[in-house]
Amino acid sequence: MDADVIRTYALGKRYGGKQALDRLDLALPAGQVHAVVGANGAGKSTLFRILLGFLAPSEGRATILGRDCDRLRPQDRARIGFVNEEHTLPAWMRVRQLVAMQHRHYPRWRQPAYDEVIGHYHVHDAQRVGQLSRGERAGLNLAMALAQSPELLILDEPTLGLDVVAKRAFLEALLHGNAARGCTVVYCSHQMEEVERVADNLVILEGGRLRHTGAPDDFCERVWHWIADIPFRAPDPATLPGLLQHQQIDGLHHYLVFDQGEAFGSVLRLAGARRVQHAAVGLDRAVNAFLSTHHAAPAAA
Ligand SMILES: Nc1ncnc2c1ncn2[C@@H]1O[C@H](COP(=O)(O)OP(=O)(O)OP(=O)(O)O)[C@@H](O)[C@H]1O
Numbered sequence: 001m002d003a004d005v006i007r008t009y010a011l012g013k014r015y016g017g018k019q020a021l022d023r024l025d026l027a028l029p030a031g032q033v034h035a036v037v038g039a040n041g042a043g044k045s046t047l048f049r050i051l052l053g054f055l056a057p058s059e060g061r062a063t064i065l066g067r068d069c070d071r072l073r074p075q076d077r078a079r080i081g082f083v084n085e086e087h088t089l090p091a092w093m094r095v096r097q098l099v100a101m102q103h104r105h106y107p108r109w110r111q112p113a114y115d116e117v118i119g120h121y122h123v124h125d126a127q128r129v130g131q132l133s134r135g136e137r138a139g140l141n142l143a144m145a146l147a148q149s150p151e152l153l154i155l156d157e158p159t160l161g162l163d164v165v166a167k168r169a170f171l172e173a174l175l176h177g178n179a180a181r182g183c184t185v186v187y188c189s190h191q192m193e194e195v196e197r198v199a200d201n202l203v204i205l206e207g208g209r210l211r212h213t214g215a216p217d218d219f220c221e222r223v224w225h226w227i228a229d230i231p232f233r234a235p236d237p238a239t240l241p242g243l244l245q246h247q248q249i250d251g252l253h254h255y256l257v258f259d260q261g262e263a264f265g266s267v268l269r270l271a272g273a274r275r276v277q278h279a280a281v282g283l284d285r286a287v288n289a290f291l292s293t294h295h296a297a298p299a300a301a
Helices: 044-051 095-105 111-118 134-147 164-175 192-198 216-222 263-270 283-293
Strands: 004-015 018-029 033-037 059-064 080-084 152-156 184-188 201-206 209-214 223-229 243-249 252-258 275-279
Touching: 004 044, 018 044, 018 059, 018 184, 018 201, 018 209, 033 192, 044 059, 044 152, 044 184, 080 134, 095 134, 111 134, 134 152, 134 164, 164 192, 184 192, 192 283, 201 216, 201 283, 209 216, 216 223, 216 283, 223 263, 223 283, 243 283, 252 263, 252 283, 263 275
Parallel strands: 033 184, 033 201, 080 152, 152 184
Antiparallel strands: 004 018, 004 059, 201 209, 223 252, 223 275, 243 252
């Protein structure tokens, strides 16, 4: 079997005049937790819809578990679990009825996995799904997705709108139990502290293009925080290579810079800096600075 659970080849998707995915070449190996990150509108949901065979690409192709995404059979779908932010489940059903239905539907159903995950929540079998809180519905969704013994679990912003306790329960169930063991996870989130906790591999999409794939620490190493004491006029930020962010705090200039290495220090010295030093940056700051640089902004008045 292919060691990559997901492959895309020059994958493109246009909606009218809008390019949502642009020549995307992605290879996600089995057995890891991949976090897919990008600003609003970067193309994450579009990618997932294509991967799950709900949407046809405009260009290129994509495979999931070695099969073309537009040719998925029921037995292929049974190997893939999907949890999205809406946690859309039939509200009128009782939990026990829904679980029994899923049990019949999925031949590889593992009741212990369901029990383990649902144990993190106060969900009663006799409750109707519509009576559950948002966090409990998220837990129920995860429990059912993992009980189907998926080889691949796709989570599209699964903790959106959950409070900290529910979020913790969700991540706990996903990361530290037995239920998800051996399963490849593709996790999409805007919340970097979550991404930091879950991800072995970080995938950054921007404007439908792939901008980074690699360990989260590798991305942090691409973003440097420079602090410079510049007694005279500071250089025009527009002339600084790789600049993501500039702030002046207590007379010192702070620069977040992408992919420039030590060379940026020389640029600052040449521009008249007396002292320069650089410091490490956390994932949250690195990714947010990177994404906000290219984020859409209103035109100047
Ligand atoms: N059905 C559609 N018709 C037209 N444009 C669409 C459609 N679906 C998505 N788009 C556009 O395609 C781009 C990518 O959207 P997508 O939903 O994939 O982004 P996303 O990364 O999931 O965003 P978010 O983080 O806000 O959920 C956006 O610019 C969006 O406006």
